[in-house]
Each structure stands twice: as C-alpha cells, then as structure tokens.
Amino acid sequence: MTISPRRVYAQLRKIDQVDSMTSALYRELAQDVLATPGVSIAMKQAIAERLNQANRRLGRQTVGGEDSY
Numbered sequence: 775m776t777i778s779p780r781r782v783y784a785q786l787r788k789i790d791q792v793d794s795m796t797s798a799l800y801r802e803l804a805q806d807v808l809a810t811p812g813v814s815i816a817m818k819q820a821i822a823e824r825l826n827q828a829n830r831r832l833g834r835q836t837v838g839g840e841d842s843y
Contacts, residue, residue: 779810801825
C-alpha cells in the first residue's frame, strides 16, 4: 500500500482515538515512510517525533496496568 507521508503524519495525530489494529497499521505505515529514501528529512523527522510521542503515551498506558510485572 502506497500512502503519502503527509497522510501518515496526519494519521499519527489521531492514533490514540482508533482501535488497536488501526493503531498498529498507522505505526507500520509510519515505519515504512521512515525507511523510504525519497521522503524529505524534515518530513521523516516530523513523523518520527509524532510516532515517538505516541509510543511514549502507549508505554505509559501499558506500564502499571495488570499486564505489568
């Protein structure tokens, strides 16, 4: 599936509002964009920052729950 980097960036903004399967898809698409040679460094940095923020939020939600050890 080919998707524009701008669309991936926009999807990452609402990653906390979608189900886990869609969230996983958004994360995968973001990783694909980050690995694409033709995408500008500025866009990659913006996507990486937004993905990093989403991953940190997910980590905070997961840690301390019943799944934590």
